[in-house]
Every structure is written in structure tokens, then in C-alpha cells.
Amino acid sequence: MTSTAQAVETFDSLDPATDAVVGTHPVHSADDVNAAVSRAREAAGWWDSLGFAGRAERLRRWKGVVARRMDELCAVVSAETGKPAGDAQLEVVLAVEHIEWAARNARKVLGRQRRSPGLLMSNQAATVEYQPLGVVGVIGPWNYPVFTPLGSISYALAAGNAVVFKPSEYTPGVGRWLVDAFAEAVPEYPVFDLITGFGATGAALTRADVDKIAFTGSAETGKKIMATAAERLTPVIIEAGGKDPLLVDADADLDAAADAAVWGAFSNAGQTCVGVERVYAHTDIHDAFVDKVVERAKKVEPGSDYGPMTMPAQLDVVRSHITDALARGGRALLGGTDAVGERYVRPTVLVDVPDHSEAVCRETFGPTVTITRVADMDEAVDKANNSTYGLGSTVFSKRRGTELARRLRTGQTAINAPLSFAGIASLPFGGIGDSGFGRIHGPEGLREFARPKSIARQRFPTPVALTTFARTRKTEDAIRKLVSRLHGRR
Incomplete structure (x- = not known):
């Protein structure tokens, strides 16, 4: 920690591959946070007054800046996370798509809609519209510091809110x-x-005068966020971790499945909440599939194909999970405990790992994967669902893909392609269980950052008035008979 002449506390952002200082940023106090929220409150009124068209036009301006200066942003992402330029570009490209989708679809999703008033209230005109919440606080992660927080920020802005963003302390420069x-x-x-x-x-942002908090991080921190937000009854969206399964059926395209397993497990050094951490392979193809995974994984090189562990403490977690798996009878066909270095972790493929091992039960968030033989896909589904997490999942099957996908207890599933749901802006994204709740992306993501407003307008008075003390017995009898005829049939 350092101090400036104005006694402002600061901290350094470091390159995880070299520990070189990338930038220096202020440590904002609770007073600073409250001041930012107050500014955002004033800005929110102006932003809302622009309407959907005005906001869309400005969001597209922002999108244009990001797209034109993509290389510059990617350089900041790479410097702070250590990920290769290509991986940085991938998340920026996806984020740009989400900005555009939110800008283009906000009016359609959130604008005024007519609703049927029903027979008894047929003299009324009924509408519902979605109004902005006001100020949204977004607390972002370090593993995908552009794509993940913009999944909340873009949609909150498109819905008419102002946003106060607290990026991870590992990626403040990206923010x-x-x-x-x-x-x-x-x-x-x-x-x-x-x-x-x-x-x-x-924590100060969570306690501040915000109207909603969108948080991405661990389940443990998510619980603290919820407890703090409860002090003001501030609603929250929690996108926590995952222990995402990949199911490989007997009729799967094994080359494609193996490629998806390797990408899902090792890209971004395994630091992906919807990355593949567990694989359940049908016994008929298990051995052939494992051979293909190991063959491909051997060609994946840390330092070129993926970067270092962005958060140094994660090295100990990865090492402990591998150690526990091997101690319980698992085998490392590639990598192992010696794969964990001072900054990088080499790809590790584990088999014969018991279901109760940490490598199967707890989020590893590193470049490791367990592959388990199953007798059939029913067993695969049971094992995949036997988890406190429920974020993403993947299925490779030619005949039963959709059936298996629907049976998996996760927020989203990709069939015959790795993590494809994340790139489709119209699909909601979020988890269940220890993976959190609420949704970002798609129409559901827009509605998360707006409140429904119902309006009923009387078009003409009705001779059968129910909401008055002047109501007569004759009116009550007429209504009773009408409802009995309409709804009382056997």
C-alpha cells in the first residue's frame, strides 16, 4: 500500500506472470462510495429521461469505442489477468455483442404492453411496463473482467439505470x-x-443507497453480500461458482467431445465458472475418449495457450484438490501434483477419482479435469446432478442431447459444442444452488434491472360495480351465477 500527498490510499495492479506493476488505483472509502452513488442517482434521472431510443443510441456509441479500440482494451486485460491476447479478444467480442443486443431489444422487452383485463374487468384497459430501478451496483470478477460484468452493466444501462461498478482488485485497470x-x-x-x-x-457499495446489487464471485462471498444487502432489503443477483459437468454418450462424436473437454477444462487456465471440471463418459467409449483427451491435452502449453493463475492463492486450492484425488485412489494420466508451479499449472487429467473427493465435489478453478466411467447416461445424469452447484453443463450425444440437457440441474446446457450458451445474447445466464440465482443476458436479464409497473384504466363505468359499498344483493347474485357458469363446470 502507498499514500499520495493528499493521503489517498492506493494499491497496485500486478501482472500475474511477472509481478510487474500494471497500474495504481485508489482504495475508495465508504464516503467515496456514497458520493459515487449520489452522483449516479442524479445521473439516473437524466439517463431515464432519454428513453429507449436515446439510450440505445448512446450505448451504440460506447460499443463503437470498444470495438474500434479493442486491441487497447485487450492489452489491459492481458496485462492484468495474464491471459493470451486471443482469449482477451474473445471475451471483448462477446461483450460487444451483448451491448448491441441489450440496446436493440430493451424497448421490445421492457416497453408498455397491453394485457387482457378479463371478463369481470372488461371495462378496464390493462397495461404493464418496466421502469428502471435507479442505481445498480455491480461487483465484478477478475477471470473475465470484461465479458462477465458487462453482462450486468450493459443490461442495467439499457433498462434505464445508472451503474456504479466495483471491479476486482486484480483487474481495476480494465474497469x-x-x-x-x-x-x-x-x-x-x-x-x-x-x-x-x-x-x-x-461491502460499502452493498450498504450504499443502491437499488440492486449484481455480484459475481464465490458462493461464500455471495452469502456475505446477501447478508449485507439484507440490512436495507436491497435485492441481489448472485452469479457464484460452478462444478460444471460434461456428459459423453456412447454415440457422441468423440473427437469433438474431446476437443470440447480440453477447451472447457484448460482455457483461461481453468479459471472459468462454466468451464468443464467433471466429465462422465459412457463405458462403451470411455477408454477411447480418455485417450483422445490426453492426446490433445499434451499439446496445450501454459504461457502460450493460457496464462498464469491470476490469483496466487488459487495455486494452493488446485494443488490440494489434486493431492486429495490421488490420495483417495485417483490416477493422473497427465500432470499431477508436480504440475502446479509458482505461477502456472500444467494441464492435469484425472481418472478413477472417487465421487466424494474434493476434485469432484468442490470448485477447483484451475486447469484440471476428472473423467469418470459410467454404465449409461442415467448414471451420468445422477452423478452430474449430485452437486451443490448448478451453473452450466455440456452434453455430447447424437440422439439424446436435448433429453439429457433438460434433465441436468443447471441454469444452462450446451449440446455438442462447448459453452455455446454464453455467446448467445438472447439466452438468460445464471445458476441454482451454490451457483447463485437471478439471471443476466436476454429478456430475463433486462427484466432483472427493472420493476414491473401495472396500470389499469377504466374505459367506461360498468353497471355491475363490485368495488363499492353501494353494491346490491342483486349484483352479488348476478356475479355468483356468472362465475359458477364460467368456472364451476365439472
Whole structure:
């Protein structure tokens, strides 16, 4: 920690591959956070007044800045996370798609809609519309510091809210870049503002006068966020971790399935909430599938194909999970405990790992994968669902893909392709159980950041008035007979 002449506490952002200082950022206090929220509250009124068209036009300006200066943003992402430029570009490209989808579809999803008033209230005109909440606090992760938080930020902005963003302390420079790019496109008010710091800063945002918190991180921290938000009855969206399964059926395309397993397990050094951590392979193809996975995994090189562990403490978690798996009778066909270095972890493929092992039960968040033989897909589904997590999942099957996907207890499932649901902006994204609740992306994501407003307007008075003390016995009898005829048939 350092201090400036103005006694502002700061912290350094480091390159995880070298520990070189990438940037220096302020540690914002609770007073700083409250001031940012107050500014956002004022900005929210102006932003809402622009209407859907005005906001869409400005969001597209922002999208244009991001797209034109993509290389610059990718360089910041790579510097702070250590991920290769191609991986950084992938998440930026997906984020741009989400900005566009939210801008284009906000009016259709959230605009005024007519509803049927029903027979008894047929003299009424009924409508519902979605109004912005006001100010949304977003607490983002470090593993995908552009794509993941923008899944909340873009949709909250499109819905008419101002946003105060607290990025991870590991990627504050990415947050700074995004907010500055928005200010370049929308200079009038701080509609999208930044606060930086550690857990205390995030807690201050959760306690502040915000109308909703969108959090991405661990289940443990998510519970703390919820407890803090409960002090003001602030609603929350929690996108926590996952222990995502991949099911490989007997009729699967094994080459494609193996490629998906390797990508899902090892891309971004396994630091992916919807990455593949568990594989359940049908006994008929298990051995052939394992051979293909190992063959491909041997060609994956840390330092070029993926970066270092962004959070150093995660190295101990990965090492402990591998150690526990081997101690319980599992075998490492590739990698093992010696695969865990000082900054990087080499790909590790584990088989014969008992179901109660940490490598099967708990989120590893590193470049490891367990492959388990199952007698059939019913057993695969049972084992996949035997988890406290429920975020994403993948199925490779030519005949039963949709059936198996529907039976998996997860928020989203990809069939015959790795993690494809994340790239489809119209699909909601979120989990169940220890993976959290609420949804970002798609129509559901827009509605998460708006409140439904119902309006009933009387078009003409009715001779059969129910909501009055002048109601007569004759009126009551008429209504009783009408309802009995309409709804009382056997």
C-alpha cells in the first residue's frame, strides 16, 4: 500500500506472470462510495429521461469505442489477468455483442404492453411496463473482467439505470478503461461510474443507497453480500461458482467431445465458472475418449495457450484438490501434483477419482479435469446432478442431447459444442444452488434491472360495480351465477 500527498490510499495492479506493476488505483472509502452513488442517482434521472431510443443510441456509441479500440482494451486485460491476447479478444467480442443486443431489444422487452383485463374487468384497459430501478451496483470478477460484468452493466444501462461498478482488485485497470470509454461516448453525466478497492469497498457499495446489487464471485462471498444487502432489503443477483459437468454418450462424436473437454477444462487456465471440471463418459467409449483427451491435452502449453493463475492463492486450492484425488485412489494420466508451479499449472487429467473427493465435489478453478466411467447416461445424469452447484453443463450425444440437457440441474446446457450458451445474447445466464440465482443476458436479464409497473384504466363505468359499498344483493347474485357458469363446470 502507498499514500499520495493528499493521503489517498492506493494499491497496485500486478501482472500475474511477472509481478510487474500494471497500474495504481485508489482504495475508495465508504464516503467515496456514497458520493459515487449520489452522483449516479442524479445521473439516473437524466439517463431515464432519454428513453429507449436515446439510450440505445448512446450505448451504440460506447460499443463503437470498444470495438474500434479493442486491441487497447485487450492489452489491459492481458496485462492484468495474464491471459493470451486471443482469449482477451474473445471475451471483448462477446461483450460487444451483448451491448448491441441489450440496446436493440430493451424497448421490445421492457416497453408498455397491453394485457387482457378479463371478463369481470372488461371495462378496464390493462397495461404493464418496466421502469428502471435507479442505481445498480455491480461487483465484478477478475477471470473475465470484461465479458462477465458487462453482462450486468450493459443490461442495467439499457433498462434505464445508472451503474456504479466495483471491479476486482486484480483487474481495476480494465474497469477504469471501460468507464472511461463510456464517458467518451456519454460525457454529460456519470451514468457509469467506477469505484476501486478491496472487500471493504465492495461491502460499502452493498450498504450504499443502491437499488440492486449484481455480484459475481464465490458462493461464500455471495452469502456475505446477501447478508449485507439484507440490512436495507436491497435485492441481489448472485452469479457464484460452478462444478460444471460434461456428459459423453456412447454415440457422441468423440473427437469433438474431446476437443470440447480440453477447451472447457484448460482455457483461461481453468479459471472459468462454466468451464468443464467433471466429465462422465459412457463405458462403451470411455477408454477411447480418455485417450483422445490426453492426446490433445499434451499439446496445450501454459504461457502460450493460457496464462498464469491470476490469483496466487488459487495455486494452493488446485494443488490440494489434486493431492486429495490421488490420495483417495485417483490416477493422473497427465500432470499431477508436480504440475502446479509458482505461477502456472500444467494441464492435469484425472481418472478413477472417487465421487466424494474434493476434485469432484468442490470448485477447483484451475486447469484440471476428472473423467469418470459410467454404465449409461442415467448414471451420468445422477452423478452430474449430485452437486451443490448448478451453473452450466455440456452434453455430447447424437440422439439424446436435448433429453439429457433438460434433465441436468443447471441454469444452462450446451449440446455438442462447448459453452455455446454464453455467446448467445438472447439466452438468460445464471445458476441454482451454490451457483447463485437471478439471471443476466436476454429478456430475463433486462427484466432483472427493472420493476414491473401495472396500470389499469377504466374505459367506461360498468353497471355491475363490485368495488363499492353501494353494491346490491342483486349484483352479488348476478356475479355468483356468472362465475359458477364460467368456472364451476365439472
